[in-house]
Amino acid sequence: EAAAAVTSLTRLQIVHRDLKPSNVLVNEAGQVVKLIDFGLAHAGDHSKIDKKNIVAATGTPVYLPPEVLREERVTHKLDVYSFAIILWEMLSRELPYNGLTFQEMVRR
Incomplete structure (x- = not known):
């Protein structure tokens, strides 16, 4: 359902x-109830998103x-990438860049 x-x-x-685990609500049966926190969402032409300091204005870096x-x-x-990281975390119980600094994540 999340996909x-x-x-x-x-x-x-x-x-x-x-998108991150805390923004995907799941009920007791394991069904996705809803995606939440659209505070940073953008609709329409994505080329109009300001590219200056985009990481600070876009989500959680690890996702x-x-x-x-x-x-x-x-x-x-x-x-789609963020959702894949959530799936990775669910399956492996760790994040793919676990323990790396922000600069190391960007470089890799």
Whole structure:
């Protein structure tokens, strides 16, 4: 259900910009109830998002794709990448860049 929600955002040209486990509500049966915290969301033409200090204005660094960390661009793929990191964390019980500094994450 979470994948379907992310797919719906993509179809609607909405970038959540801060997908992380705490923004995915799940009920006791393990079903996704809703995605929350659209405070950083952007709809429509993503080329209009201000590229200056984009990391500070876009989500939690560990869930952001490399191109955003390098301040290159923001697209709907940001949410797909963030969702993949959430899945990675669920399966491995750790983050892919666990223990690295922000600069090391960007470099890798």
